[in-house]
Amino acid sequence: MMYLVELTKLFQKARVAGSITxxxxxxxxxxxxHPRDGTPAVKNPEYKCLIRAQSRSKKLSTVVEQREVEKFSTAYSNLLKTSVNGLKRLKKPKKKAMATQ
Structure with a gap:
């Protein structure tokens, strides 16, 4: 959960100027x-979720275990709902301009 605290600080800094990836x-x-040839492959690996965020030179990352994904995703989505406010709309080409070309 420390990741979410740091991500909140990152959003606050980027709100003034900048962007977050x-x-x-x-x-x-x-x-x-690539694993070495001598290493045996794991039959049922427990996959995790790697989450990264970057703003200018500040980088954050965390690994979420499979059993904690649901709890983390609800907290993560609540953070995104409150913090993401500067989304840009994509500019779509107008249909008439496309028809004349």
Whole structure:
């Protein structure tokens, strides 16, 4: 939960100026990209969730265990609902301009 506290501080700093990039992906616990040939593969690995956030030079990351994902995701979504307010709308091309091209 320390990650959420630091992420809140990051959002407050970025509210004045700047942006935040966030990523979330599956993590199997390996620290190297390819296992050695001698290492046996785990039959039922317990996958984790790797969550990262970056704003300028400040980087945050955390690993969430499989059993804690639901609790973390509710706290994470509540934080995002209160903090994310500067989303930009995508500019879609107008249909008439596209038809004439």
């Amino acid at each position: 966030m990523t979330m992906k599956r993590y199997d616990g390996r620290t190297k990209p």
